[in-house]
Amino acid sequence: MSESTLTRNTVQANQPPSPLREFWSYFRTNKGALVGLWFIVAIMVVACLAELVAPHSPFEQFRNALLQPPVWQEGGSWEFILGTDDVGRDILTRLIYGARLSLMIGCSVVVLSLSVGIVLGLLAAYFRGVVEVAIMRLVDIMLALPSLLLAIAIVAILGPSLLNSSLAIAIVSLPHYVRLTRAAALAEISRDYVTSARVVGAGPLRLMFITLLPNCLPPLIVQATLGFSSAVLDMAALGFLGLGAQPPTPEWGSMLADALQFVQRAWWVVTFPGLMILLTVLAFNLMGDGLRDALDPKLKH
Amino acid sequence: MLQFIFRRLLLVVPTFIGITLLTFFLIRLIPGDPIELLAGERGVDPARHAMLMAQMGLDQPILVQYMHYIADVLRGNLGTSISTREPVLHEFLTLFPATVELSLCATLFAIIIGLPAGILAAVKRGSVFDHSVMTISLTGYSMPIFWWALLLMLVFSVNLGWTPVSGRIDVTYWVDDVTGFMLIDSLLSDDKGAFISTLSHLILPSIVLGTIPLAVIARMTRSSMLEVLGEDYIRTARAKGLAPKRVIFIHALRNALIPVITVIGLQVGTLLAGAILTETIFAWPGVGKWLIEAIHRRDYPVVQGGILIVATLIILVNLLVDILYGVVNPRIRHNK
Numbered sequence: 001m002s003e004s005t006l007t008r009n010t011v012q013a014n015q016p017p018s019p020l021r022e023f024w025s026y027f028r029t030n031k032g033a034l035v036g037l038w039f040i041v042a043i044m045v046v047a048c049l050a051e052l053v054a055p056h057s058p059f060e061q062f063r064n065a066l067l068q069p070p071v072w073q074e075g076g077s078w079e080f081i082l083g084t085d086d087v088g089r090d091i092l093t094r095l096i097y098g099a100r101l102s103l104m105i106g107c108s109v110v111v112l113s114l115s116v117g118i119v120l121g122l123l124a125a126y127f128r129g130v131v132e133v134a135i136m137r138l139v140d141i142m143l144a145l146p147s148l149l150l151a152i153a154i155v156a157i158l159g160p161s162l163l164n165s166s167l168a169i170a171i172v173s174l175p176h177y178v179r180l181t182r183a184a185a186l187a188e189i190s191r192d193y194v195t196s197a198r199v200v201g202a203g204p205l206r207l208m209f210i211t212l213l214p215n216c217l218p219p220l221i222v223q224a225t226l227g228f229s230s231a232v233l234d235m236a237a238l239g240f241l242g243l244g245a246q247p248p249t250p251e252w253g254s255m256l257a258d259a260l261q262f263v264q265r266a267w268w269v270v271t272f273p274g275l276m277i278l279l280t281v282l283a284f285n286l287m288g289d290g291l292r293d294a295l296d297p298k299l300k301h
Numbered sequence: 302m303l304q305f306i307f308r309r310l311l312l313v314v315p316t317f318i319g320i321t322l323l324t325f326f327l328i329r330l331i332p333g334d335p336i337e338l339l340a341g342e343r344g345v346d347p348a349r350h351a352m353l354m355a356q357m358g359l360d361q362p363i364l365v366q367y368m369h370y371i372a373d374v375l376r377g378n379l380g381t382s383i384s385t386r387e388p389v390l391h392e393f394l395t396l397f398p399a400t401v402e403l404s405l406c407a408t409l410f411a412i413i414i415g416l417p418a419g420i421l422a423a424v425k426r427g428s429v430f431d432h433s434v435m436t437i438s439l440t441g442y443s444m445p446i447f448w449w450a451l452l453l454m455l456v457f458s459v460n461l462g463w464t465p466v467s468g469r470i471d472v473t474y475w476v477d478d479v480t481g482f483m484l485i486d487s488l489l490s491d492d493k494g495a496f497i498s499t500l501s502h503l504i505l506p507s508i509v510l511g512t513i514p515l516a517v518i519a520r521m522t523r524s525s526m527l528e529v530l531g532e533d534y535i536r537t538a539r540a541k542g543l544a545p546k547r548v549i550f551i552h553a554l555r556n557a558l559i560p561v562i563t564v565i566g567l568q569v570g571t572l573l574a575g576a577i578l579t580e581t582i583f584a585w586p587g588v589g590k591w592l593i594e595a596i597h598r599r600d601y602p603v604v605q606g607g608i609l610i611v612a613t614l615i616i617l618v619n620l621l622v623d624i625l626y627g628v629v630n631p632r633i634r635h636n637k
Contacts, residue, residue, distance in 0.1 A: 149573065
């Protein structure tokens with residue numbers, strides 16, 4: 001019996017590790033990336049279970065508990081662990097619902113800009129010529145403007161709202177995906193496996209999305225993670241400027257803006273929303289760095 | 302060399318045309334037309350509406366309108382603000398020095414701290430110092446600067462009372478506007494108090510605006526230094542017995558600085574975008590605050606003109622960085 005276990009073990013050891021396992025073993029060595037990952041998982045769980053986890057409703061105003069400090073400070077109570085804002089809403093509850101909002105926006109922004117960016121990038125790389133020049137020029141123009149400024153300009157035209165600002169952020173983050181996809185696809189397109197697929201008779205659509213795309217994914221995954229962090233950050237900035245989510249939506253940036261005039265009297269109304277923005281953005285950046293190290297073959301060896 | 306500069310200049314033209322297209326069409330995406338906008342809620346009767354449209358050339362084909370727009374832009378006519386009736390370019394030019402002053406101080410702050418931190422982190426690779434520099438700079442890079450501004454304000458202005466809360470100078474001082482740069486103007490005014498007041502007003506906004514560039518510079522310096530320190534000629538320099546300081550500062554740093562300078566140049570965009578947030582919070586009378594107020598007032602000529610100027614500035618600075626890079630590094634110049 002012991003003999004058979006032995007042979008099985010050696011067989012396993014000889015097999016190359018699956019790509020996922022290999023990736024994980026690299027990713028695991030980066031402690032910062034792991035911390036980021038766990039933080040994101042935790043915040044996602046809390047955001048999904050907001051109704052169960054949050055102690056109150058995000059809109060309920062407790063008239064007898066205006067600007068109540070957090071529990072550990074004099075005057076605080078366990079009912080409002082992180083205190084209340086100027087109209088008596090529970091800050092912890094609003095932060096939890098805000099997490100849901102931020103993650104949802106981050107997710108939809110990344111999905112939208114990633115998919116459009118991939119299509120444009122692949123088109124540019126596959127068809128070259130006029131198509132490529134047109135797409136890349138557009139991208140260059142968009143890159144000439146700082147993303148926040150361009151987003152502000154778009155929101156200024158479309159009108160301030162949650163939907164419009166998400167759309168603006170998605171448009172603004174498009175250029176990076178287009179550039180990355182095009183660069184990766186250009187590197188792949190002259191490889192033998194693409195030529196052989198073409199010879200066998202694969203059409204342009206199949207070549208682009210089934211043959212080329214999977215091999216262009218690693219840099220895109222990294223960029224998507226980093227895109228998530230900048231989406232959260234830009235959204236908060238727009239919310240803070242009054243161009244994003246409108247009150248009483250529990251969005252982190254607009255929570256900060258609403259509380260501005262109470263800064264001197266109640267430090268907690270501005271401290272916690274900002275801390276959540278910072279930690280979430282930091283977590284995504286940490287994870288992005290870890291992903292880059294784990295997915296970049298140049299750094300592996 | 303001239304050929305290189307010329308080629309780069311030529312590349313700027315289509316980008317500039319693209320930017321004008323962008324600002325031209327953005328403004329036409331607004332529901333309603335400029336006349337209704339000017340009239341506001343009072344409304345305007347159809348005959349007068351048609352007359353005004355013709356007067357402003359808005360009844361002509363869109364291509365003709367664009368040509369007029371381009372001609373105006375090239376003549377420096379960017380329209381007049383709806384709320385102040387001042388030419389947009391004039392308003393921009395009066396406010397711009399304040400933004401430049403703030404951005405320069407922020408960059409200075411970022412370089413003074415970021416560069417040495419990055420160098421030291423690379424030299425002491427893997428040490429506690431290295432790890433803390435990397436952690437702090439990633440935190441700085443992830444910082445929502447509007448919140449950072451509030452925190453600093455809360456601690457240093459409200460609680461400690463070390464720095465003023467907002468504005469450029471204390472209201473009790475009056476400084477003649479000579480250069481538009483308050484630091485220079487207050488120095489020229491021979492009033493020591495005015496200069497100190499200006500300086501103290503600059504500290505917090507500069508730190509806030511400089512935070513992200515600081516993080517970027519520290520990270521870039523570190524990775525660039527690490528790359529250079531692994532080169533053969535560094536080993537040679539060490540092997541022939543040069544003092545470690547000489548190797549680091551004379552041999553390595555010179556070459557490591559090239560990408561760092563590029564990155565500093567590319568921060569102009571970050572600075573101008575950050576200025577919108579920083580100026581809003583610190584009530585700094587600059588271009589960023591002006592733009593955001595125009596958006597809230599729906600003053601579209603200002604928004605349109607402001608974005609066009611800012612974008613053009615960024616393109617020009619990027620061009621300058623590009624050319625300088627070619628000057629410093631012959632490999633780039635001869636490559637394309």
